[in-house]
Amino acid sequence: LFSVICIRGLLNYTKEVYHYWPEFGTEDKKNITVEMILSHQAGLLGLDAKFSIIDYRDKWDMVENLLAKQSPKWPPGTAYGYHVYTYGMYADALVRKVDPQHRNLSQFFQEEIALPLDIELYIGLPEEKYHRFARCQSASLWEFRFNLFDFIALFGSPYFDFMNIFNLENHDFNNPEILSIGHPAVMGVGPARNIAILFDYLANNGSIKAKRLLSPALVKALQEPLTTNLPNVYLLSNQASRGLFLQKNKQGHSIIGHSGNGGSIVYADVTVGVGIVYSTNYLSVSDQ
Template sequence: MANIKGTVRPGFEQVRDEFAAVADGSAQLAAYHRGEQVVDLWTGEDIDGDSLIGAYSASKGAAHLTVALLVQDGVLDLDQRVSHYWPEFAVEGKQDVTLRDLLAHRAGLVGSDEGFSRAELADDRIVAERLARQRPFWRPGTAFGYHALVIGALSGEVVLRATGRTLQENFADRISKPYTVDFHLGLPAELEPRFVATQPMVLTPERQLPLPAANSLQGIAFNRQHPAGPEVWELPNLPEVRRLGSASFGGVASARGLARMYAAAISPLDGESPMLKPEIAAEFAQIHSIGRDVVLGEQKAFGIGFHATGERYPELGQGSFGHSGAGGQQAFADPRNGIAYGYTRRRIPFPAAAAPENESLIRALYSALRAVESRP
């Protein structure tokens, strides 16, 4: 059983017990209930509660909270054509793609024919410029597939064209700084000492991952066709990725930061009103794409820029939204229950995705919540 550090609010002790039972190496866990932190735990000799770990695709949650704020402000319109903001996008059959379709992974623009080098993939502006010229890999709107390494560059270019500032700058000024969220799309040099590198997954002869063909749809989506392309697991460990903060995978955060970001989105926090109006949170959480993901070949459900997280975890209320990461991360907001959750770990799980222990940790969190709320 793991040696657990940190605190829980009275009534949430079972979450600490479950974390001790299921933690696989170094990990962090945080949760809020109606704007109050109720769980703040970590384990491992090499990390503490302030350690920063690569967020992988949990970065997409930060990116699309930023987009949601701009929609709330009226700066962006989900039903406007992408080319209205970004004229160069209107080629190769993409002229009618709306921002809504793009963010619901329906644009068919999962990568480029030639792929990206390590330096190119780290730079959202280079990725966006290349994809503006790219022919979609399916007719936009006819199917959906996870734009794993590029969706943040695409939505980020729309944000840049609409506001004159990068998505990363908008995130820092609208979310990270005002709400004191320990999540960084572009890690400042002075915070580098807090960064803890992700460790690769443990592979054995019985645990091997079949790699997609380089020029298959999945291979293109995960940049397998470029000879100098990095492995997905190592991305946040690359200094240029952390420095530039790719909005698809380059964020760096603690579990505290993940949970606090979603708490700020849906709950009063430190005297501030919720970041998102209920109708905006509901629209971004609403399922827009569900069924067979043509990239992953699996059943998936997406809202606007977010996972429809309640489709995976039955304890969650309808309208929950968030985003997991390949490093084992899970983070979400559950507006109906007032819950915000953040989990990260140092070693990549097998397979790379939201770590399996999230299932029992989430069950324990909601069990504790029901017990607390049932007390007279």
């Protein structure tokens, strides 16, 4: 999505965020660039204040103010760690600032990417589509116990409470009102095949059958690691690029993609030119 915004000259990856959002340039954040946000280097992986996911929809001015005032947990650009919820929130705020129509990220994605490409995907599922949604099932107690030591390590992290902004539980994703909220980090919904088609564009230099999503140069920019030699402080093992993660598969092919809650994953294999997705409604507690 940010690559599409870059194509239109609305945003530059290397520009400081405060250039587009002046209120952001406080609390030692003035040197944070757009690509630092997108590659989890900003140190803004949580918020000091808590609020509900409903507040995210209904009290955006409050949310934006909290985002702008938050101070980083490490000097930006010196480390990286997974910004689980805040990644999508800062991205949403930036889209609202640079889009001439001031649409939120969910609206921009729907109107400028999903509809033009004729791909049914949503960031926030419309409630009238809820009857088609495969209900989420939580992991069993046995699986939780089997992975207990992983949870102890997770809960022991100094960042865990800081990141736990919404107190969302897995069963909340079966609530049609909550599922309809366009939070970019957690509410992506769509048929697995359509998610794979979107990543097929990335695997094929940005175009499929005469439809172009991105230029080859911008697809290449998504494959550039930005976190090489930086310490990983929270939950990341793969190198981060501008919004995606990079790794090699078992065949040695370069792949770019992202994992999701419960074990879902999508990636583009740029060597063979194919987008691949595994989507599950069983929300596993492990990465297996």
